[in-house]
Amino acid sequence: MKNVLTVIKKELKRFLTDPRMILALVMPGIIMMVVYTSIGAIIKNIEKKTTYSVITVNQPAIVASMPETQSIETFHKTIPGSVVDIGDTTKEYVLEQIEKGDVDLLVVFEKDFWDKVNAHDADSSVPAPKIELHFNSAKTDSSKVYSMYSMFLDELEGAMIAINKFDIDLKDTAKPTDIGIMLISMILPGMLVIFLSAGSMGVVTESIAGEKERGTIAALLVTPIKRSELALGKAAALSIASLASGFSSFIGVIVALPSMMAGVELEVNMYSAGDYFGVLAILISTVMLLTLLMCILSTMAKSVKEATSFTGPIMLVVVAAAFPTMLGMVSSTNLALTLIPIFNSVQCLAQILSKSFNVGYFVMTIVMNLVYTGLGIFVLGKMFNNEKIMFRQ
Amino acid sequence: MVEGLKVINLKKTFKLSAKQQKLEKTKDKVRKAVDGLSFEAYKGEIYGLLGPNGAGKTTTLRVIATLIKPDEGDVIIDGLSVVKDAGKVRGKIGFLTSDMKLEAFFTPNYLFDFFASLYGMSEDKIKSRKEELFKMFGIDEFAEVKISDLSSGMKQKTSLAMSILHDPDLIVFDEPTNGLDVTTAKTVTDFLLRMRDEGKTIILSSHVLSLIEKVCDRVGIIMRGKMVVEGRVDELTKEKDLETIFIESAREVEFNEKRTNSN
Ligand SMILES: Nc1ncnc2c1ncn2[C@@H]1O[C@H](COP(=O)(O)OP(=O)(O)OP(=O)(O)O)[C@@H](O)[C@H]1O
Ligand SMILES: [Mg+2]
Numbered sequence: 001m002k003n004v005l006t007v008i009k010k011e012l013k014r015f016l017t018d019p020r021m022i023l024a025l026v027m028p029g030i031i032m033m034v035v036y037t038s039i040g041a042i043i044k045n046i047e048k049k050t051t052y053s054v055i056t057v058n059q060p061a062i063v064a065s066m067p068e069t070q071s072i073e074t075f076h077k078t079i080p081g082s083v084v085d086i087g088d089t090t091k092e093y094v095l096e097q098i099e100k101g102d103v104d105l106l107v108v109f110e111k112d113f114w115d116k117v118n119a120h121d122a123d124s125s126v127p128a129p130k131i132e133l134h135f136n137s138a139k140t141d142s143s144k145v146y147s148m149y150s151m152f153l154d155e156l157e158g159a160m161i162a163i164n165k166f167d168i169d170l171k172d173t174a175k176p177t178d179i180g181i182m183l184i185s186m187i188l189p190g191m192l193v194i195f196l197s198a199g200s201m202g203v204v205t206e207s208i209a210g211e212k213e214r215g216t217i218a219a220l221l222v223t224p225i226k227r228s229e230l231a232l233g234k235a236a237a238l239s240i241a242s243l244a245s246g247f248s249s250f251i252g253v254i255v256a257l258p259s260m261m262a263g264v265e266l267e268v269n270m271y272s273a274g275d276y277f278g279v280l281a282i283l284i285s286t287v288m289l290l291t292l293l294m295c296i297l298s299t300m301a302k303s304v305k306e307a308t309s310f311t312g313p314i315m316l317v318v319v320a321a322a323f324p325t326m327l328g329m330v331s332s333t334n335l336a337l338t339l340i341p342i343f344n345s346v347q348c349l350a351q352i353l354s355k356s357f358n359v360g361y362f363v364m365t366i367v368m369n370l371v372y373t374g375l376g377i378f379v380l381g382k383m384f385n386n387e388k389i390m391f392r393q
Numbered sequence: 394m395v396e397g398l399k400v401i402n403l404k405k406t407f408k409l410s411a412k413q414q415k416l417e418k419t420k421d422k423v424r425k426a427v428d429g430l431s432f433e434a435y436k437g438e439i440y441g442l443l444g445p446n447g448a449g450k451t452t453t454l455r456v457i458a459t460l461i462k463p464d465e466g467d468v469i470i471d472g473l474s475v476v477k478d479a480g481k482v483r484g485k486i487g488f489l490t491s492d493m494k495l496e497a498f499f500t501p502n503y504l505f506d507f508f509a510s511l512y513g514m515s516e517d518k519i520k521s522r523k524e525e526l527f528k529m530f531g532i533d534e535f536a537e538v539k540i541s542d543l544s545s546g547m548k549q550k551t552s553l554a555m556s557i558l559h560d561p562d563l564i565v566f567d568e569p570t571n572g573l574d575v576t577t578a579k580t581v582t583d584f585l586l587r588m589r590d591e592g593k594t595i596i597l598s599s600h601v602l603s604l605i606e607k608v609c610d611r612v613g614i615i616m617r618g619k620m621v622v623e624g625r626v627d628e629l630t631k632e633k634d635l636e637t638i639f640i641e642s643a644r645e646v647e648f649n650e651k652r653t654n655s656n
Contacts, residue, residue, distance in 0.1 A: 214496075215493050222458050222483060390460075
């Protein structure tokens, strides 16, 4: 046991003294942060890029009877760009400008609009007061602001009929954080496990196949340390390093998350301490399993390059295992599914993050991960003992 | 109990991969790397293994160092079998090859502590042994410099110190001066002679005839995994030099092989 600790200490020290390793540890996080922040920024950019120029004629005055949220003024404020009323003047000049694209929309209200609306009797033959919308369907900006405006008018019209007859009192039953929880439970579990494997891959191939390639492992194999102790020490240290690397990616995502999910409300206290603990427990047991798998494949390789090509397919498996949760397919009913490594972890994470924690599934997943890890350590120890693997030509 | 090293009828074959078969233009599925090799190396002497590329030197030394297991035969070191007591044997051997490297990210000081603790040495013992060996090899000056920043001479000195930190009875060196400059090679030969004087058993392999002539007490020339010439260096070189002996035996082996093939 003392030997195992000695090996763990040495390996961890190694990660901290090797600039390449430190880079391998923090790089994924930095990349994730940059990538996701820029994705978020691009999305935002696309959304807010354009400003519109709207001109109104005879814009009606504020009416006290209208709820403020439905008033024309309030709506105008939500249109990016400028809304200018030009009173009761000729509109020919403006129409020309719309054609050229200098103005996007012209809205012409009838004079004394609200008075006419109030006076209007649907049964009489007098036509209802009109609003004219002039736009240019050949221009995207013009079409966009037109459809925004006409949608608003449709709503307003609906509200007008209802007014004074009954109160419109819309209430959204969804809490603002619910959508956040849903998105997070779809996105995060897969991402976390993918990051963990990517992090583990870099660290493990470099450490195990790297040692074989550089000929430093033989120096260890001639010492009296048991091969199983060596395997255990390496696996433990590499698990810690993989976790650190996965964690750095995770931080990257968390930092980028607000800009990625702009508009969705996220709060730390959406989840309980128990939820966070559950996530951590799953992540730690998963990283051990993944690391062992990477260790075994890297031990078979002669060089880092070969190890990278051996471990590459694991990424595909992980992505495939993570796929169902990304489509929102989460089920805790079939406990037999916990026998499938990695898939079980992603599912369990999604269950916790979507607030449908299932004790049985959780316990089974942890137990299975530990069983597979133990098996992995056993196999790795056997491999370290196998001269055909360690001294392959 | 036999003091020193006794190699008894050692046999080791390797399966050849398809790639290897193609590379070496052979249809054989297996390669007899060591084929019934026996010899002894005594305490307080340096035994040299000489032989052409692929003769089986490295394979023999790896079996002695318990890195690989023999198919047949055994090696007895101070009464312990490499097959049955591999764990104990490891504590008695100092093994060094030219392609065995120290991890570049650490300092000699750290690596010494690391390996010493794997050999189960107590902290006091580690400290005193480190003082002794670092002084002997002049490592103190660069004890805190990372291996990657050391010159090849400094690296070699560090490797030498590491290989004997547990004070082994048997020292096994595969091509100890391979790729070293004159000064560094001299460090190694000085070291070997010093270890012999301390009463260690030393076995080494080399292609450098002058090294063998200078430091070895006895030499064994192996070809195709078999011993073809063995004896005391001073006696063997009374009439012919090592080079002539080597080339003559190589011719003889080749001739015998052709004859068996044509039969
Ligand atoms: N792990 C292995 N797998 C397959 N073949 C091997 C292996 N190790 C050695 N051999 C083969 O066994 C034979 C003996 O190799 P060995 O390395 O012992 O020779 P050597 O005497 O050390 O040669 P050199 O002077 O080139 O170092 C060679 O033909 C080699 O190709
Ligand atoms: Mg060799």
